[in-house]
Amino acid sequence: MLKGLILLFLFSQVAAGRWGKLCHSNPTNRVRGTDSYGSGAYGAPRGKLRHLGVDVRCNDNSTTYAPFTGRLIKRVNPYDNGNAIDNGVMMKGQGYCVKIFNIEPDRYSGAITKGQRLGRLLNVQRVYKGITSHVHIEMCNTSVDPTPNL
C-alpha cells in the first residue's frame, strides 16, 4: 500500500515535470509550436543558427514564476539592443543554471522558491507581432536541452 503510494507520488512528480509552472496563463508549461516566426522547440532552426532554449507559451504581462528553488544571480539582456523585451534573469539552484528571457523580473538577486513570483512577461507582441508570446528558458550550458525538465 505504502509502496503503491510512493510509486504514485513519484509518477505524479515525473508527469508534472521537474520544474514548476513558469507562467500563470499556461499551467502545463505547454511549449510554443510553429508560428510564422518558427518553432519554439529546442534546436529549431534560426536562420543558420539553432534555437538554444525552449519557448513556453505565456501571455504578455502574465505573472511568471520560479521553476525551482534557488538564487537569482544577475540580469541578462538576450538581445542587447534595448528593445521592449530585452530583459531577463539568470538563476541557479538544485543543480540547474538557467537563463529566463522576455520577462521583467521583480529583482535580480537573492533567494527564490519554486512557484514564487519571478516577474511578468514583457510585451512580446510589440517586438514580434503575431508570434505565440512566450517565456524563453535555456540552460546556462546551451548544449543541454531544458525541455525534459518542463
Ligand SMILES: *[C@@H]1O[C@H](CO)[C@@H](O)[C@H](O)[C@H]1NC(C)=O
Ligand atoms: C499587467 O498585469 C497587472 C496584474 O495582473 C495589471 O495590474 C496591469 O494593469 C497589467 N498591465 C498591462 C499593461 O496590461
Ligand SMILES: *[C@@H]1O[C@H](CO)[C@@H](O)[C@H](O)[C@H]1NC(C)=O
Ligand atoms: C555542456 O554540456 C555538454 C553536453 O552534456 C557537455 O558535454 C559539456 O561538457 C558541458 N559543458 C560545460 C562547460 O559544462
Ligand SMILES: [Zn+2]
Ligand atoms: Zn526562444
